[in-house]
Amino acid sequence: MPLSRDDLFAHLDRLGIAHATIEHEPLFTVEESKRLRGTIPGAHVKNLFVKDKKSRVFCVTLREEAKIDLKRLHEVIGASGRVSFCSGEQLEAMWGVKPGSVTPFGAINDTDGLVTVVLEKTMMAMDPLNFHPLVNTATTAISAADLLVFLRSTGHEPMILDLPVTE
Numbered sequence: 001m002p003l004s005r006d007d008l009f010a011h012l013d014r015l016g017i018a019h020a021t022i023e024h025e026p027l028f029t030v031e032e033s034k035r036l037r038g039t040i041p042g043a044h045v046k047n048l049f050v051k052d053k054k055s056r057v058f059c060v061t062l063r064e065e066a067k068i069d070l071k072r073l074h075e076v077i078g079a080s081g082r083v084s085f086c087s088g089e090q091l092e093a094m095w096g097v098k099p100g101s102v103t104p105f106g107a108i109n110d111t112d113g114l115v116t117v118v119l120e121k122t123m124m125a126m127d128p129l130n131f132h133p134l135v136n137t138a139t140t141a142i143s144a145a146d147l148l149v150f151l152r153s154t155g156h157e158p159m160i161l162d163l164p165v166t167e
Helices: 005-014 030-036 070-077 088-095 104-109 144-153
Strands: 020-023 043-051 057-063 115-120 129-131 138-142 159-161
Touching: 005 104, 005 144, 043 088, 057 070, 057 088, 057 104, 070 159, 088 104, 104 115, 104 144, 138 144
Parallel strands: 043 129, 057 115, 115 159
Antiparallel strands: 020 138, 043 057, 129 138
């Protein structure tokens, strides 16, 4: 059974990580979430849950306005061949979230360390960063430094990389 949003917040509190959450209607896409710009300060992101030809899985997080070159992503993240999107079933089984709720906070549910977390270097210079707290009916802001503390507490040492993106 995946951990809940309340479990996530309790974990952040135990780590001493400051976080602020704003409730909103369910948001499934970056386009839908853009309606909240001006309401939620900080950097807004998008998250891709992808796998390679050897079924290695990656959660890739980058600025929402950046357009990623999926044909070149594998070269940068060390994947075996081009990546493709995981199914909703794979997402729920490995990361404990439903489609439309992908977030690096899903690492709290990946106790077997099956997923490699990839963070865009440019995004990590922004503050605060906004993510869904395991559900797409809220947005939680934390600092980039605290995101690293959180990920490491779950056993996920993230790769921070210059991703193949255009603005």
